[in-house]
Amino acid sequence: MRVGLLGGSFNPAHAGHLQLAQRALRQLRLDQVWLLVSPGNPLKPVTGMAPLDRRLAGAQALTRDRRIVATDIERHLGTRYTVDTLRKLRRRFPLVQFVWLMGADVFAELPRWRRWTRLGRSVPFAVLPRPSYNQRALAGQAALRWRHARRPAREAVMLPACSAPSWIFLPAPQNDISATALRAAVGRSRATA
Ligand SMILES: Nc1ncnc2c1ncn2[C@@H]1O[C@H](COP(=O)(O)OP(=O)(O)OP(=O)(O)O)[C@@H](O)[C@H]1O
């Protein structure tokens, strides 16, 4: 079984997440995408973060496609750092081929993550474009470190079976939607109500 993991705050879930998951399902020929709703991104402030149950419910309501599964499994695993999540997921699901999915903004910030080079040795990455982040991601420290591990987009179907480090930049239509913009819009409409 081939599973794409899309970790996120989902504060709130939105069409950008859904498009990314659908694109990855198709291009990487995945069986499922798990939306890993984070108990708390270690790099994001707690202020303004909706409760986990509300964020999970929003992610669950994104689609009726049963291949896209929203889960709070990190709460049950007791993990917040992705490197720890991957280690425990591998132990729990030894036969699954995992791929870590992310937008270009996350790939650009990856060197700030805990043990990011170890993480890169533990799972292949698929990076999807996001307006205004692509150049930064492709010229960033992670891209540079793993320049020899980048696979061409035409080899996308092979990525889940590749040994890490391996990564791919998948071409896809771009969407400039963000949770930040959605929260700001809600804030504005409350202020004028
Ligand atoms: N519009 C988008 N295009 C591409 N990737 C996206 C998009 N929105 C979110 N993602 C990706 O989805 C994952 C989870 O994102 P997250 O839940 O932080 O949403 P966000 O819109 O980036 O939130 P925020 O604005 O609060 O930082 C990340 O890998 C992120 O790069």
Ligand SMILES: O=C(O)c1ccc[n+]([C@@H]2O[C@H](COP(=O)([O-])O)[C@@H](O)[C@H]2O)c1
């Ligand atoms: O492991 C880390 O150090 C780390 C630091 C920041 C973010 N992450 C993960 O990155 C994913 C995207 O987070 P977010 O909040 O940008 O949607 C989510 O799964 C987080 O747990 C992981």
